[in-house]
Amino acid sequence: MSQANTTDITTYMQSVGKQARAASRALAAANTGDKNSALMAIHDELVNAKPDILAANKIDMDNGHKNELDSALLDRLELNEARFNAMLQGLKDVASLPDPIGEVTDMTYQPSGIHLGKMRVPLGVVGMIYESRPNVTLEAASLALKSGNAIILRGGSEAFESNQAIAKCIIKGLSQTDLSEHSVQVLQTTDRAAVGELITMTEYVDVIVPRGGKGLIERISNDARVPVIKHLDGNCHTFIDSDADPEIAIKVSVNAKTHRYGTCNTMETLLIDASIAKDLLPKIATAIIEADDAMQLRVDESAESILADVITLNGHLSAATSEDWDTEYLAPILAVKVVDGIDEAIEHINTHGSHHTDVIITDNYTKSQRFIREVDSASVMINASSRFADGFEYGLGAEIGISTDKIHARGPVGLEGLTSQKWIVYGHGEVRA
Amino acid sequence: MSQANTTDITTYMQSVGKQARAASRALAAANTGDKNSALMAIHDELVNAKPDILAANKIDMDNGHKNELDSALLDRLELNEARFNAMLQGLKDVASLPDPIGEVTDMTYQPSGIHLGKMRVPLGVVGMIYESRPNVTLEAASLALKSGNAIILRGGSEAFESNQAIAKCIIKGLSQTDLSEHSVQVLQTTDRAAVGELITMTEYVDVIVPRGGKGLIERISNDARVPVIKHLDGNCHTFIDSDADPEIAIKVSVNAKTHRYGTCNTMETLLIDASIAKDLLPKIATAIIEADDAMQLRVDESAESILADVITLNGHLSAATSEDWDTEYLAPILAVKVVDGIDEAIEHINTHGSHHTDVIITDNYTKSQRFIREVDSASVMINASSRFADGFEYGLGAEIGISTDKIHARGPVGLEGLTSQKWIVYGHGEVRA
Numbered sequence: 001m002s003q004a005n006t007t008d009i010t011t012y013m014q015s016v017g018k019q020a021r022a023a024s025r026a027l028a029a030a031n032t033g034d035k036n037s038a039l040m041a042i043h044d045e046l047v048n049a050k051p052d053i054l055a056a057n058k059i060d061m062d063n064g065h066k067n068e069l070d071s072a073l074l075d076r077l078e079l080n081e082a083r084f085n086a087m088l089q090g091l092k093d094v095a096s097l098p099d100p101i102g103e104v105t106d107m108t109y110q111p112s113g114i115h116l117g118k119m120r121v122p123l124g125v126v127g128m129i130y131e132s133r134p135n136v137t138l139e140a141a142s143l144a145l146k147s148g149n150a151i152i153l154r155g156g157s158e159a160f161e162s163n164q165a166i167a168k169c170i171i172k173g174l175s176q177t178d179l180s181e182h183s184v185q186v187l188q189t190t191d192r193a194a195v196g197e198l199i200t201m202t203e204y205v206d207v208i209v210p211r212g213g214k215g216l217i218e219r220i221s222n223d224a225r226v227p228v229i230k231h232l233d234g235n236c237h238t239f240i241d242s243d244a245d246p247e248i249a250i251k252v253s254v255n256a257k258t259h260r261y262g263t264c265n266t267m268e269t270l271l272i273d274a275s276i277a278k279d280l281l282p283k284i285a286t287a288i289i290e291a292d293d294a295m296q297l298r299v300d301e302s303a304e305s306i307l308a309d310v311i312t313l314n315g316h317l318s319a320a321t322s323e324d325w326d327t328e329y330l331a332p333i334l335a336v337k338v339v340d341g342i343d344e345a346i347e348h349i350n351t352h353g354s355h356h357t358d359v360i361i362t363d364n365y366t367k368s369q370r371f372i373r374e375v376d377s378a379s380v381m382i383n384a385s386s387r388f389a390d391g392f393e394y395g396l397g398a399e400i401g402i403s404t405d406k407i408h409a410r411g412p413v414g415l416e417g418l419t420s421q422k423w424i425v426y427g428h429g430e431v432r433a
Numbered sequence: 434m435s436q437a438n439t440t441d442i443t444t445y446m447q448s449v450g451k452q453a454r455a456a457s458r459a460l461a462a463a464n465t466g467d468k469n470s471a472l473m474a475i476h477d478e479l480v481n482a483k484p485d486i487l488a489a490n491k492i493d494m495d496n497g498h499k500n501e502l503d504s505a506l507l508d509r510l511e512l513n514e515a516r517f518n519a520m521l522q523g524l525k526d527v528a529s530l531p532d533p534i535g536e537v538t539d540m541t542y543q544p545s546g547i548h549l550g551k552m553r554v555p556l557g558v559v560g561m562i563y564e565s566r567p568n569v570t571l572e573a574a575s576l577a578l579k580s581g582n583a584i585i586l587r588g589g590s591e592a593f594e595s596n597q598a599i600a601k602c603i604i605k606g607l608s609q610t611d612l613s614e615h616s617v618q619v620l621q622t623t624d625r626a627a628v629g630e631l632i633t634m635t636e637y638v639d640v641i642v643p644r645g646g647k648g649l650i651e652r653i654s655n656d657a658r659v660p661v662i663k664h665l666d667g668n669c670h671t672f673i674d675s676d677a678d679p680e681i682a683i684k685v686s687v688n689a690k691t692h693r694y695g696t697c698n699t700m701e702t703l704l705i706d707a708s709i710a711k712d713l714l715p716k717i718a719t720a721i722i723e724a725d726d727a728m729q730l731r732v733d734e735s736a737e738s739i740l741a742d743v744i745t746l747n748g749h750l751s752a753a754t755s756e757d758w759d760t761e762y763l764a765p766i767l768a769v770k771v772v773d774g775i776d777e778a779i780e781h782i783n784t785h786g787s788h789h790t791d792v793i794i795t796d797n798y799t800k801s802q803r804f805i806r807e808v809d810s811a812s813v814m815i816n817a818s819s820r821f822a823d824g825f826e827y828g829l830g831a832e833i834g835i836s837t838d839k840i841h842a843r844g845p846v847g848l849e850g851l852t853s854q855k856w857i858v859y860g861h862g863e864v865r866a
Contacts, residue, residue, distance in 0.1 A: 025783060029807050102806075110828055114817050123839050124809065206839055225655070227840040248862035255864035350458060372857050373535075374462050376557065384547050384860025393865070394856065395543055406556050406639055406853040407660040408841040420839040423827065424805050427817025429681035431688035432826070 009189065013197035016152055016185050017204025020125045023180035024150035028122050032099040034178055035145055039095040042173030043088060046138070049169050054079060056165035057134065064158055076132040077159055087135045090398075094142040097397045100415045101148045104424070112433075115426040120419050122148035124206040127198045129154045129220060131212040134162035140209075141170055141184045143398055147418040150183050152205065154198060157190035164188070199224040207418070209401055229417060232404045233328045233354035234264030236386045239345040239371070241362035242273040246280055248383055249361045250287045255385040256359065258291040262330050264402060265357050265379075265389040269325060269335040271345045274302065277338045282310045288334065289316055295332045298324045302338035325352040342367050346374050353377060356404060357389040357411075378404065378411035442622065446630035449585055449618050450637030453558045456613035457583035461555050465532040467611055468578055472528040475606030476521060479571070482602050487512060489598035490567065497591055509565040510592055520568045523831075527575040530830040533848045534581045537857070545866075548859040553852050555581035557639040560631045562587045562653060564645040567595035573642075574603055574617045576831055580851040583616050585638065587631060590623035597621070632657040640851070642834055662850060665837045666761045666787035667697030669819045672778040672804070674795035675706040679713055681816055682794045683720045688818040689792065691724040695763050697835060698790050698812075698822040702758060702768040704778045707735065710771045715743045721767065722749050728765045731757045735771035758785040775800050779807050786810060789837060790822040790844075811837065811844035 027035075046053070057079040064074050079087075100120055107117030126149045128140045137153055144151035155163040167186035174181045187194055199208050199220055208228045210220045221228050238256050240249045256267035272281050285307055289295050298320040299307060307313050324335040325348070339345045342360075349358050357379040360371040368382045379389040389412060391399025396414030403409045409417040460468075479486070490512040497507050512520075533553055540550030559582045561573045570586055577584035588596040600619035607614045620627055632641050632653055641661045643653045654661050671689050673682045689700035705714050718740055722728050731753040732740060740746050757768040758781070772778045775793075782791050790812040793804040801815045812822040822845060824832025829847030836842045842850040 025807070025809070028809065029803075108828070110821075110826060112821065112826060114814075114821055114826075116827055119805070121809075222658070227660070227838070245862070251862060251864055252860075259865055370462075372552070374458070376458070376461065376554075377855065379856040379858060381547075381858035382860055383862050384858050385864045387865035388543075388545065388547055388858060388860075388863070389856070393543060393545060393547075394549055395541070405660070410853055411856045420843055422810065423812040423822070423844045425812060425814035425817050425821060427685075427815055427821075429678070429684060429816050430821070431684055431818045432692055432820035 009191050009193040010197060012189065013194055013201065016187070017125070017201045019182035020150040020152050020185060021204045023182040024122065024124045026180050027145070027148045027150055027183055028101075028124075030148065030179060032101075035099065035148070036095045038145055038174055038177040038179050039091055039142055041176045042142070042170050043091050045169035045173045046088060046091070046166070049165065050084060053162065053165040053169070054084065056161040059161045060134075060159055067158075069158060073132050073158065077134070077162075079134055079162060083135060087138050090135075090139055091142050094146050094398055097146060097415060099146065100419050113428060113430045117424055118421040119424045120416075121422050123418055123420050124149060125204055126151045126418060127154070127205045127208045127226065128152070129195060129198070129208065129210045129212070129216070131156040131216065132159050134159045134166060136211060137163045137166045137186060138170070143400055143415060144418065145179070145183060147415045149418050151185070152198060153184070153186045154195060155186070160190055195220070196223065199226055199228075202226055211401060227408070229401060229403050229409055229413065230405060231264070231402045234266070234356040235268050235326065235328045235352070235354040236265055236357045236359070237269045237271055237349045237353055238267045238359045238361065238386065239339070239342070239349070240270070240272040240276070240280065240284070241342060241345075241360055241364060241367055242275045243364035243367065244276070244280070244361040245363050245383075246283065249280060250284050252359065252361055252383065252385050253284045254287050254291050256387055257288055257334050258295070258332070259385070259387050261332055263387070264328075265386045266330070267334070267359075267386055268327065268329055269337065269352070271337050271339050271348060272303075273342075273345075274338050274340050277302065278306055281306050281336070281338070285336070286310065286312050289313060292332050295334065297334050297336050299336045300338060303336045306338070328354065342370060346371065350374075350376050354404060356402075357381065357386040359384065359386050378402075442624050442626040443630060445622065446627055446634065449620065450558070450634045452615035453583040453585050453618060454637045456615040457555065457557045459613050460578070460581045460583055460616055461534075461557075463581065463612060465534075468532065468581070469528045471578055471607055471610040471612050472524055472575055474609045475575070475603050476524050478602035478606045479521060479524070479599070482598065483517060486595065486598040486602070487517065489594040492594045493567075493592055500591075502591060506565050506591065510567070510595075512567055512595060516568060520571050523568075523572055524575050527579050527831055530579060530848060532579065533852050546861060546863045550857055551854040552857045553849075554855050556851055556853050557582060558637055559584045559851060560587070560638045560641045560659065561585070562628060562631070562641065562643045562645070562649070564589040564649065565592050567592045567599060569644060570596045570599045570619060571603070576833055576848060577851065578612070578616060580848045582851050584618070585631060586617070586619045587628055588619070593623055628653070629656065632659055632661075635659055644834060660841070662834060662836050662842055662846060663838060664697070664835045667699070667789040668701050668759065668761045668785070668787040669698055669790045669792075670702045670704055670782045670786055671700045671792045671794065671819065672772070672775070672782070673703070673705040673709070673713065673717070674775060674778075674793055674797060674800055675708045676797035676800065677709065677713070677794040678796050678816075679716065682713060683717050685792065685794055685816065685818050686717045687720050687724050689820055690721055690767050691728070691765070692818070692820050694765055696820070697761075698819045699763070700767070700792075700819055701760065701762055702770065702785070704770050704772050704781060705736075706775075706778075707771050707773050710735065711739055714739050714769070714771070718769070719743065719745050722746060725765050728767065730767050730769050732769045733771060736769045739771070761787065775803060779804065783807075783809050787837060789835075790814065790819040792817065792819050811835075
């Protein structure tokens with residue numbers, strides 16, 4: 001298929017779409033037990049096929065080395081023993097989650113006599129586009145099945161052999177159940193034209209979930225006609241208010257910045273109230289540097305005048321430029337700004353942040369409530385590390401992704417993000433007057 | 434502005450967008466009393482300016498006659514005494530609705546110690562694009578204000594004077610309150626380039642709500658980068674099951690087809706089970722023709738063989754083509770098809786319907802529940818007229834529109850459709866392990 005021309009790709013994708021739509025109808029009506037059995041059948045097939053999958057992954061890795069892929073990409077591509085077992089455990093975890101489908105809420109009688117409520121239903125067909133990590137193939141398939149959705153998967157070309165080997169197990173597992181083998185379809189082509197078809201087949205695909213770098217996600221969002229649940233930047237702030245508990249301020253700042261760098265909920269900018277900055281900022285800055293000696297602080301003028309004489313910070317300071325306030329570093333770099341109270345803090349966050357996760361450290365009731373209400377972010381926190389903005393820490397059991405959209409799903413998205421609610425009406429022969 | 438070039442339009446729209454974003458921040462923090470006061474201040478301004486508004490409308494009507502607009506469009510454009518009063522009443526109704534903003538749900542402690550929940554918040558900035566009816570200007574503005582959103586309104590050029598006159602009252606009303614005058618902005622240009630800017634300014638606009646014909650909505654959906662809450666076809670079905678109560682079948686069919694023709698929840702196709710069609714279909718068809726002698730029935734072969742001899746149907750029957758199953762007539766025309774049981778009915782509805790509103794008439798428990806679960810539509814009903822699919826009949830108080838999307842909002846959309854939920858975390862110094 002890789003060499004197929006565009007007409008062939010269109011025909012191929014139309015047939016994939018049609019099959020997915022048909023499978024989604026059956027899946028929407030499947031019961032929870034059948035869906036869980038399918039997940040466990042896939043689990044058993046994976047256990048049996050472990051040598052084949054690891055061998056397929058070795059082909060991808062060898063090709064990756066030959067093609068001189070960078071080491072971070074090769075790392076994500078690799079399936080070793082530990083990752084394979086984690087993948088199996090993840091599948092069992094999804095099987096044990098409660099089924100979101102069928103929940104009926106808000107049933108009330110209306111003046112006309114009809115009994116009206118909402119029923120949670122699958123979205124239908126999910127399209128997933130992702131890069132190197134082959135375990136995403138299984139994770140996405142299991143989340144889709146559990147939530148009653150058919151899924152079309154398009155992984156990266158560098159993981160082609162691994163993904164096909166995993167797909168074989170999924171199809172084998174499905175074939176032992178009453179669910180359609182087309183419930184999960186891993187594309188058999190890496191032709192880019194297939195992505196173009198996938199994100200525009202509004203009659204067959206209900207939502208696109210891209211996973212990967214910002215470039216990939218922006219490209220997909222721009223070209224898609226199908227709605228996209230997307231995750232862009234995480235430019236997260238911690239604001240140390242004048243009424244902050246100093247110990248909490250230090251502890252949370254260190255955790256939010258240094259716990260991990262590559263994650264979207266890592267603090268990128270520290271804001272601190274001018275009235276306490278002279279006393280508290282040196283302590284926070286020192287603690288962060290102590291946690292990681294490689295840390296660089298990009299400081300505004302006020303912060304610099306406070307920190308310049310602190311000997312331990314020697315070599316860790318540089319002047320912030322206006323660009324720093326808008327940057328997600330994903331690295332041991334922290335922007336630091338002294339602000340004149342909560343109004344400037346909120347204004348800065350709403351203007352320069354990415355509306356992902358922002359934190360206030362304070363012991364003042366009024367300011368804590370203003371921050372919660374006025375900061376326009378997917379997660380807003382008081383006295384806690386931004387690192388908590390995560391599907392597992394939020395108790396969702398599994399994470400489809402983290403959404404930076406306001407529409408449909410916001411912040412960490414669990415199985416519910418792959419569902420919708422339809423209105424249901426139980427009547428007794430009512431007609432409209 | 435109408436003669437401005439594209440650069441000017443871009444500059445103008447950027448400034449409108451920036452002002453809307455700033456106003457939305459203040460609105461998000463406004464309390465319910467202030468929002469209601471603003472609505473009542475606008476109400477009073479409208480009462481005072483009634484002669485001016487009606488005079489402005491007369492200019493639009495005169496221009497419309499001169500430009501030979503069709504009579505349906507002229508009818509929608511006209512603001513008479515009754516419509517003006519209905520508009521005022523609508524404003525008071527919105528003021529009396531409960532405020533959706535600030536509702537906190539699902540607060541639970543997580544194992545880490547954080548107290549986690551969700552808070553309902555405004556989307557931010559709404560862009561509304563609509564055609565002739567000037568009362569939409571006020572309706573949209575009031576719904577946006579009540580739900581804490583700033584709004585940018587772009588009405589049809591044929592209603593320009595009316596919309597500007599109403600906008601004046603809105604601004605005057607807002608100026609008497611603490612809310613920003615930029616909370617509601619009616620565009621001062623009818624240049625089409627402004628629409629192009631509005632639907633792509635993702636940094637300033639959070640959602641687009643188009644109202645108008647299918648052509649307008651498809652165009653906007655195709656070009657938009659901002660998410661769109663859209664309403665396309667309403668190709669609604671009523672399926673008369675073999676276990677239907679005949680009286681309910683007749684009563685509901687007549688109401689669903691003949692109550693109104695131009696509405697999206699009107700029945701367009703009647704499906705009837707073969708086993709009862711011979712007895713019941715002539716009765717239903719006759720009752721529908723009795724209700725409106727102008728009715729045309731487009732029937733499949735089986736229905737024709739049953740109905741051909743019914744004398745009262747003389748001149749009302751013609752053979753259905755495959756196109757009929759996919760058509761929203763919005764007229765006294767009904768497609769009729771005899772199906773072989775509930776499986777064929779569900780398959781037909783899911784394939785040919787528009788996923789808007791579909792009804793089963795049955796007294797059988799199992800089939801009623803299968804229909805509810807398996808029909809993939811925004812509203813699915815048992816033994817009730819599809820005409821109930823409406824924000825007011827569903828008790829939403831006001832209706833932003835009816836969504837045919839599955840993402841974010843589905844079916845009738847009330848104030849809640851203009852809101853989102855953010856995660857809130859109340860911590861006590863927790864950090865991630």
